[in-house]
Amino acid sequence: MPRAILCVLDSFGIGGAEDAARFGDAGADTLGHIARACAAGEADREGLRSGPLRLPVLDRLGLGRAAELSTGTRPEGLDFEEEPGGLWGYGIETSRGKDTPSGHWEIAGVPVDFDWGYFPNEVPSFPEDLTRAIIERGDLPGILGNKHASGTVIIQELGEEHIKTGKPICYTSADSVFQIAAHEEHFGLERLYKLCEIVRELVDPLNIGRVIARPFVGETAEDFERTANRRDYSVLPPEPTVLDRLAADGRRVFGIGKISDIFAHQGVTDVLKGAGNDELFDRTLEAIEKAEDGNLVFANFIDFDSLYGHRRDVAGYAAALEAFDARLPEMMERLREGDLLILTADHGCDPTWPGTDHTREHVPILCWGPEVAPRPIGGRPTFADIGETIAIHLGIAPGPNGASFR
Ligand SMILES: O=P(O)(O)O[C@H]1O[C@H](CO)[C@@H](O)[C@H]1O
Ligand SMILES: [Mn+2]
Ligand SMILES: [Mn+2]
Numbered sequence: 001m002p003r004a005i006l007c008v009l010d011s012f013g014i015g016g017a018e019d020a021a022r023f024g025d026a027g028a029d030t031l032g033h034i035a036r037a038c039a040a041g042e043a044d045r046e047g048l049r050s051g052p053l054r055l056p057v058l059d060r061l062g063l064g065r066a067a068e069l070s071t072g073t074r075p076e077g078l079d080f081e082e083e084p085g086g087l088w089g090y091g092i093e094t095s096r097g098k099d100t101p102s103g104h105w106e107i108a109g110v111p112v113d114f115d116w117g118y119f120p121n122e123v124p125s126f127p128e129d130l131t132r133a134i135i136e137r138g139d140l141p142g143i144l145g146n147k148h149a150s151g152t153v154i155i156q157e158l159g160e161e162h163i164k165t166g167k168p169i170c171y172t173s174a175d176s177v178f179q180i181a182a183h184e185e186h187f188g189l190e191r192l193y194k195l196c197e198i199v200r201e202l203v204d205p206l207n208i209g210r211v212i213a214r215p216f217v218g219e220t221a222e223d224f225e226r227t228a229n230r231r232d233y234s235v236l237p238p239e240p241t242v243l244d245r246l247a248a249d250g251r252r253v254f255g256i257g258k259i260s261d262i263f264a265h266q267g268v269t270d271v272l273k274g275a276g277n278d279e280l281f282d283r284t285l286e287a288i289e290k291a292e293d294g295n296l297v298f299a300n301f302i303d304f305d306s307l308y309g310h311r312r313d314v315a316g317y318a319a320a321l322e323a324f325d326a327r328l329p330e331m332m333e334r335l336r337e338g339d340l341l342i343l344t345a346d347h348g349c350d351p352t353w354p355g356t357d358h359t360r361e362h363v364p365i366l367c368w369g370p371e372v373a374p375r376p377i378g379g380r381p382t383f384a385d386i387g388e389t390i391a392i393h394l395g396i397a398p399g400p401n402g403a404s405f406r
Contacts, residue, residue, distance in 0.1 A: 002338035011305035013348020013361025028359035035075035052077030062088025086368035089377035103346025109387030116176030117207035228275035243267025309349025
């Protein structure tokens, strides 16, 4: 029983998805391509990192072997000498989308077997009556953007006009999202949140997964910067997740970072926020200290996706992986007998792939604990096996989806 610690390295795919071609992602491989670029000396950055990808702790947990199982090839630079010390394998996504909520909900035992609504990749991207309703109900002079875009690029392009006109920057992507970027002071953070609540209601009939507030600061295109006050307004998962089932059984569920937002605040009893992977790692350690037997600590490490994957920054992604790897022992040494640590991801975001969207990939499933006997667990037919493993480990009734791999 004791505790379960679940860490999602957001977007850390390991290639090989059988249905990748359906998404235009055949051959995408976040880990494999980062490792290849590092080995070729193409991911060196002065003062940040250089040379082959070094992930000694993840290696010992079986990352390289999980990737080999997933794609049939060994990522360059990883170690295959030592036998891993935990359970290693990969997960196959059954949900129809390659977005964050689909990945997380499926991990939590609820695959998404319906299609989200999407906005077309054309200008304008949003239906006219929706735009009109947003302007009216949000009491706005208009909106900017109205297209598919990368969030950092669009604030550079339209941030100054936004400050001048007071029109929020509305954009979307290949995900089921309506994103609103607005200046924290000139537009106002609370006002942005209120606007997102209005838009949440308006896009419900369109089956849009998330409305996302994207506040930023700075005065000119050169220095605009997004802040940690991002907020996601998600729809509810269609069935109770393992989080709900644990909370209903009186367990504490610690949600670190975006977790609570992703689950529309359901089933999370303790919310811990942090800006950036390092702070999120600290919060995770704090939650592990607080967690009692039967509790779940569920953390999302967003930087991999938002700062490096979507930005197609290979060196940045590699450095973030190496930094996470270097801190992993701090987490492992806090685990007690009977605890279970699971490391996984929610989708891919191959930084070498064309475009800036997520990529359909398998995800690593690495499982470690003081009492876990090492072995491969192969390719799991659904991410829901993770949630079910946690349910069984923590001693609640089995759920309808997935099977425990322990
Ligand atoms: O480019 P930014 O704003 O980071 O947006 C990214 O983040 C969104 C939510 O995860 C995705 O839809 C993707 O477009
Ligand atoms: Mn994600
Ligand atoms: Mn993303």
